Amino acid sequence: VEAGQADAIYIENGGSRIIYDAGQGMGRMEQLIYEFGLRGDTIDMMILSHAHFDHHGGMREFFKVEHDITVRYFVENGDPNTSIALAELRDSVEARVSRGETIFRDADDPCGDGSAICTVTLGGGAKLHLMKPMPHGNLNERSVPVKLLAADSASFSMWIAGDAENATLRWFEEEAGYHQHPGMDVDVLKGNHHGSCNGVTTRFLELVDPTWTTFGASDTNGYGHVHEQTKALFRDLGYNWYRTDQNGRILFHAPSSGGYSVSIERGGMNMDGGADDWASDSTCGEM
Ligand SMILES: [Zn+2]
Numbered sequence: 053v054e055a056g057q058a059d060a061i062y063i064e065n066g067g068s069r070i071i072y073d074a075g076q077g078m079g080r081m082e083q084l085i086y087e088f089g090l091r092g093d094t095i096d097m098m099i100l101s102h103a104h105f106d107h108h109g110g111m112r113e114f115f116k117v118e119h120d121i122t123v124r125y126f127v128e129n130g131d132p133n134t135s136i137a138l139a140e141l142r143d144s145v146e147a148r149v150s151r152g153e154t155i156f157r158d159a160d161d162p163c164g165d166g167s168a169i170c171t172v173t174l175g176g177g178a179k180l181h182l183m184k185p186m187p188h189g190n191l192n193e194r195s196v197p198v199k200l201l202a203a204d205s206a207s208f209s210m211w212i213a214g215d216a217e218n219a220t221l222r223w224f225e226e227e228a229g230y231h232q233h234p235g236m237d238v239d240v241l242k243g244n245h246h247g248s249c250n251g252v253t254t255r256f257l258e259l260v261d262p263t264w265t266t267f268g269a270s271d272t273n274g275y276g277h278v279h280e281q282t283k284a285l286f287r288d289l290g291y292n293w294y295r296t297d298q299n300g301r302i303l304f305h306a307p308s309s310g311g312y313s314v315s316i317e318r319g320g321m322n323m324d325g326g327a328d329d330w331a332s333d334s335t336c337g338e339m
Pocket of ligand 1: 058059104106107215245246
């Protein structure tokens with residue numbers, strides 16, 4: 053969903069609800085809690101990609117007593133960061149864990165049994181592969197990867213990996229072997245790191261081979277996202293994108309009858325944004 057310069061992803065299947073990152077603004081999340089009618093409901097799994105504010109800031113809203121929202125599983129990698137908001141979020145999760153209301157899963161051991169991949173089945177039969185992140189690196193590089201699959205494992209799939217950077221993308225293939233299991237070829241890619249040019253390589257795009265890519269960015273972000281180098285690479289290789297700053301909410305609907313559709317609130321595909329710029333990042337353009 054549209055959440056400024058941030059990521060916020062909501063997955064629903066057969067009554068199961070999963071949230072992967074929740075933007076930075078609590079006010080925005082409050083609006084969405086009302087719009088989606090989530091008060092008094094259960095979020096089956098809340099996944100924080102990594103310890104940056106533009107991914108966890110809005111999560112605190114879901115833990116407000118007034119919303120009466122149950123969070124069954126909370127997953128994150130526990131990396132240290134000196135954010136008061138993150139400390140507040142972790143305090144809320146810990147309090148619920150101590151009351152037996154929430155189960156905490158360390159993303160580095162997603163099933164709690166030492167295996168690298170934990171597969172969760174949603175109420176409608178869709179599957180979510182929760183994968184262990186790269187064990188070393190900066191906060192972005194430690195982003196938790198997940199792969200979502202429709203119940204028939206064929207008609208729809210999506211790859212999501214927060215703000216993963218190039219070193220992580222190489223690790224997925226060369227060390228973790230995720231291209232073989234659970235496989236990285238998907239219909240939809242959540243564009244890494246808001247479209248930063250340090251979150252995409254030619255090799256990665258070839259492996260994932262997405263029909264659509266989504267970028268979570270704001271029209272006024274100070275990072276130059278979506279970077280011109282990223283768009284140039286997508287154009288060169290013939291890949292299409294939508295972006296929350298120009299297209300608003302980006303919705304993928306995969307009915308149990310098969311296939312999937314994509315809808316946006318406004319604009320068209322492959323748009324430029326007000327903040328887009330060329331990056332001078334030295335890791336940009338690695339292939
Ligand atoms: Zn971010």
